[in-house]
Amino acid sequence: SSSSTAGGAEAADAMDTDAAAPAAAPAADANGGPAAAAAGLEMAPELVDKLSKLRDILSGKTPIGLNLEFLYHNNKADLQILKNIKGAVDARVSVAHSATILANALMHAGTSIDTFLRDNLEWLSRATNWAKFSATAGLGVIHRGQLQQGKALMAPYLPREGHSGSPYSEGGALYALGLITANHGGATQPFLTEGLRASSNPIIQHGACLGLGERH
Secondary structure (H helix, E strand, C coil): CHHHHHHHHHHHHHHHHHHHHHHHCCCECCCCCEHHHHHHHHHCHHHHHHHHHHHHHHHCHHHHHHHHHHHHHCCCCCHHHHHHHHHHCCCCCHHHHHHHHHHHHHHCCCCCCCHHHHHCHHHHCCCCHHHHHHHHHHHHHHCCCCCCCHHHHHCCCCCCCCCCCCHHHHHHHHHHHHHHCCCCCCCCHHHHHHHHHHCCCHHHHHHHHHHHHHHC
16 A cells, blocks of 8 residues: 555645646746747837837826927917017116016027027116016026927026126026926936035025925
Protein backbone atom coordinates (compact mmCIF):
# COMPACT_ATOMS: atom_id res chain seq x y z
CA SER A 1 0.00 0.00 0.00
CA SER A 2 2.95 2.27 0.69
CA SER A 3 4.07 1.84 -2.92
CA SER A 4 0.59 2.72 -4.19
CA THR A 5 0.58 5.79 -1.93
CA ALA A 6 3.93 6.87 -3.36
CA GLY A 7 2.64 6.29 -6.86
CA GLY A 8 -0.42 8.39 -6.10
CA ALA A 9 1.76 11.19 -4.77
CA GLU A 10 3.88 11.10 -7.95
CA ALA A 11 0.72 11.23 -10.05
CA ALA A 12 -0.57 14.17 -8.03
CA ASP A 13 2.75 16.00 -8.49
CA ALA A 14 2.57 15.35 -12.23
CA MET A 15 -0.99 16.72 -12.33
CA ASP A 16 0.10 19.82 -10.41
CA THR A 17 2.92 20.37 -12.90
CA ASP A 18 0.56 20.00 -15.84
CA ALA A 19 -1.95 22.36 -14.25
CA ALA A 20 0.73 24.99 -13.63
CA ALA A 21 1.90 24.90 -17.24
CA PRO A 22 -0.63 27.48 -18.56
CA ALA A 23 0.76 30.01 -16.04
CA ALA A 24 3.84 30.28 -18.25
CA ALA A 25 1.79 32.21 -20.85
CA PRO A 26 3.01 35.74 -21.71
CA ALA A 27 2.46 38.17 -18.85
CA ALA A 28 -0.19 40.82 -19.19
CA ASP A 29 0.74 44.47 -19.48
CA ALA A 30 -0.15 47.11 -16.88
CA ASN A 31 -3.59 47.61 -18.42
CA GLY A 32 -4.46 43.91 -18.37
CA GLY A 33 -3.81 43.30 -22.08
CA PRO A 34 -1.38 40.75 -23.52
CA ALA A 35 2.27 41.73 -23.53
CA ALA A 36 2.41 41.29 -27.29
CA ALA A 37 -0.45 43.78 -27.71
CA ALA A 38 1.28 46.27 -25.44
CA ALA A 39 4.47 45.93 -27.46
CA GLY A 40 2.44 46.44 -30.62
CA LEU A 41 1.09 49.77 -29.31
CA GLU A 42 4.59 51.03 -28.62
CA MET A 43 5.80 50.06 -32.06
CA ALA A 44 2.96 51.51 -34.13
CA PRO A 45 3.82 55.12 -35.08
CA GLU A 46 0.27 55.90 -36.19
CA LEU A 47 -1.09 54.91 -32.77
CA VAL A 48 1.53 56.97 -30.99
CA ASP A 49 0.57 59.97 -33.15
CA LYS A 50 -3.12 59.49 -32.39
CA LEU A 51 -2.48 59.20 -28.66
CA SER A 52 -0.37 62.36 -28.76
CA LYS A 53 -3.17 64.27 -30.49
CA LEU A 54 -5.71 62.92 -28.02
CA ARG A 55 -3.50 64.00 -25.11
CA ASP A 56 -3.22 67.53 -26.56
CA ILE A 57 -7.01 67.73 -26.93
CA LEU A 58 -7.76 66.50 -23.41
CA SER A 59 -5.07 68.71 -21.83
CA GLY A 60 -6.51 71.79 -23.50
CA LYS A 61 -3.47 72.55 -25.66
CA THR A 62 -5.29 72.05 -28.97
CA PRO A 63 -8.50 73.92 -27.98
CA ILE A 64 -6.45 76.86 -26.68
CA GLY A 65 -4.52 77.06 -29.94
CA LEU A 66 -7.71 76.96 -32.00
CA ASN A 67 -9.31 79.59 -29.77
CA LEU A 68 -6.30 81.90 -30.18
CA GLU A 69 -6.42 81.53 -33.93
CA PHE A 70 -10.17 82.19 -34.04
CA LEU A 71 -10.00 85.31 -31.86
CA TYR A 72 -7.06 86.71 -33.81
CA HIS A 73 -8.68 86.29 -37.21
CA ASN A 74 -12.13 87.42 -36.05
CA ASN A 75 -11.09 90.44 -34.01
CA LYS A 76 -13.54 93.28 -34.68
CA ALA A 77 -12.30 95.78 -32.09
CA ASP A 78 -12.45 99.36 -33.38
CA LEU A 79 -9.17 101.12 -32.61
CA GLN A 80 -10.72 104.44 -33.58
CA ILE A 81 -13.00 104.23 -30.55
CA LEU A 82 -9.95 103.85 -28.31
CA LYS A 83 -8.21 106.75 -30.07
CA ASN A 84 -11.26 108.96 -29.55
CA ILE A 85 -11.45 108.02 -25.86
CA LYS A 86 -7.73 108.65 -25.46
CA GLY A 87 -8.07 112.07 -27.08
CA ALA A 88 -11.01 113.03 -24.89
CA VAL A 89 -9.46 111.88 -21.62
CA ASP A 90 -7.01 113.95 -19.64
CA ALA A 91 -4.00 111.72 -19.04
CA ARG A 92 -3.45 113.49 -15.73
CA VAL A 93 -6.67 111.95 -14.43
CA SER A 94 -5.38 108.53 -13.42
CA VAL A 95 -8.79 106.88 -13.12
CA ALA A 96 -9.79 107.81 -16.67
CA HIS A 97 -6.33 106.89 -17.97
CA SER A 98 -6.51 103.46 -16.32
CA ALA A 99 -10.06 102.91 -17.56
CA THR A 100 -8.91 103.48 -21.16
CA ILE A 101 -6.07 100.99 -20.78
CA LEU A 102 -8.37 98.37 -19.27
CA ALA A 103 -10.96 98.97 -22.00
CA ASN A 104 -8.28 98.17 -24.56
CA ALA A 105 -7.38 94.97 -22.70
CA LEU A 106 -10.99 93.80 -22.63
CA MET A 107 -11.61 94.72 -26.28
CA HIS A 108 -8.61 92.66 -27.36
CA ALA A 109 -8.84 89.86 -24.77
CA GLY A 110 -7.20 86.69 -26.05
CA THR A 111 -6.42 88.14 -29.48
CA SER A 112 -2.69 88.82 -28.89
CA ILE A 113 -3.22 92.19 -30.59
CA ASP A 114 -1.52 94.94 -28.57
CA THR A 115 -1.22 97.51 -31.37
CA PHE A 116 -2.88 100.31 -29.38
CA LEU A 117 -0.37 99.99 -26.55
CA ARG A 118 2.65 99.80 -28.86
CA ASP A 119 1.49 102.89 -30.75
CA ASN A 120 1.01 104.88 -27.53
CA LEU A 121 3.99 103.97 -25.36
CA GLU A 122 4.64 107.54 -24.25
CA TRP A 123 1.02 107.99 -23.22
CA LEU A 124 1.04 104.59 -21.54
CA SER A 125 4.13 105.48 -19.52
CA ARG A 126 2.13 108.14 -17.67
CA ALA A 127 0.50 105.42 -15.60
CA THR A 128 1.86 105.40 -12.07
CA ASN A 129 1.69 103.16 -9.01
CA TRP A 130 -1.27 100.75 -9.08
CA ALA A 131 -2.37 102.13 -12.45
CA LYS A 132 0.96 100.88 -13.82
CA PHE A 133 0.34 97.52 -12.13
CA SER A 134 -3.06 97.23 -13.84
CA ALA A 135 -1.71 98.39 -17.20
CA THR A 136 1.00 95.72 -17.17
CA ALA A 137 -1.43 93.05 -15.98
CA GLY A 138 -3.70 94.02 -18.88
CA LEU A 139 -1.12 92.51 -21.24
CA GLY A 140 -1.95 89.16 -19.68
CA VAL A 141 -5.58 89.57 -20.72
CA ILE A 142 -4.58 90.42 -24.29
CA HIS A 143 -2.09 87.55 -24.63
CA ARG A 144 -4.05 84.96 -22.69
CA GLY A 145 -3.43 81.48 -24.07
CA GLN A 146 0.11 82.12 -25.34
CA LEU A 147 1.40 79.20 -23.30
CA GLN A 148 4.69 78.84 -25.15
CA GLN A 149 5.58 82.51 -25.64
CA GLY A 150 3.99 84.04 -22.56
CA LYS A 151 7.18 84.43 -20.55
CA ALA A 152 9.07 85.88 -23.52
CA LEU A 153 6.28 88.39 -24.14
CA MET A 154 6.41 89.61 -20.55
CA ALA A 155 10.21 89.43 -20.22
CA PRO A 156 10.81 93.23 -20.44
CA TYR A 157 8.61 93.76 -17.38
CA LEU A 158 9.34 90.69 -15.24
CA PRO A 159 11.68 90.85 -12.24
CA ARG A 160 15.23 89.79 -13.06
CA GLU A 161 18.48 89.62 -11.18
CA GLY A 162 20.67 92.69 -11.44
CA HIS A 163 17.83 94.88 -12.66
CA SER A 164 15.89 97.30 -10.51
CA GLY A 165 12.58 98.21 -12.10
CA SER A 166 9.27 99.53 -10.89
CA PRO A 167 7.74 97.11 -8.38
CA TYR A 168 4.31 97.99 -9.78
CA SER A 169 5.39 97.02 -13.28
CA GLU A 170 7.11 93.83 -12.09
CA GLY A 171 4.21 92.82 -9.88
CA GLY A 172 1.76 93.45 -12.72
CA ALA A 173 3.93 91.36 -15.04
CA LEU A 174 3.84 88.39 -12.67
CA TYR A 175 0.07 88.69 -12.52
CA ALA A 176 -0.04 88.94 -16.32
CA LEU A 177 2.02 85.75 -16.65
CA GLY A 178 -0.53 83.97 -14.48
CA LEU A 179 -3.37 85.31 -16.64
CA ILE A 180 -1.64 84.18 -19.84
CA THR A 181 -1.22 80.61 -18.58
CA ALA A 182 -4.42 80.39 -16.51
CA ASN A 183 -5.32 76.76 -15.69
CA HIS A 184 -2.35 75.53 -17.74
CA GLY A 185 0.58 77.14 -15.96
CA GLY A 186 2.51 74.13 -14.76
CA ALA A 187 5.65 75.35 -16.50
CA THR A 188 5.40 78.85 -15.02
CA GLN A 189 4.60 77.85 -11.45
CA PRO A 190 8.27 77.52 -10.38
CA PHE A 191 9.04 80.98 -11.79
CA LEU A 192 6.08 82.61 -10.03
CA THR A 193 6.88 80.78 -6.80
CA GLU A 194 10.49 81.94 -6.97
CA GLY A 195 9.29 85.49 -7.66
CA LEU A 196 7.20 85.31 -4.52
CA ARG A 197 10.00 83.95 -2.34
CA ALA A 198 12.83 86.08 -3.73
CA SER A 199 11.18 89.45 -3.18
CA SER A 200 10.37 91.20 0.06
CA ASN A 201 8.40 93.90 -1.76
CA PRO A 202 4.67 93.48 -0.98
CA ILE A 203 3.66 94.79 -4.43
CA ILE A 204 5.70 92.16 -6.25
CA GLN A 205 4.50 89.50 -3.81
CA HIS A 206 0.93 90.61 -4.48
CA GLY A 207 1.40 90.13 -8.23
CA ALA A 208 3.06 86.74 -7.76
CA CYS A 209 0.22 85.53 -5.52
CA LEU A 210 -2.39 86.65 -8.04
CA GLY A 211 -0.47 84.91 -10.81
CA LEU A 212 -0.26 81.66 -8.84
CA GLY A 213 -3.96 81.89 -8.10
CA GLU A 214 -4.77 82.15 -11.82
CA ARG A 215 -2.82 78.97 -12.48
CA HIS A 216 -5.45 77.03 -10.54
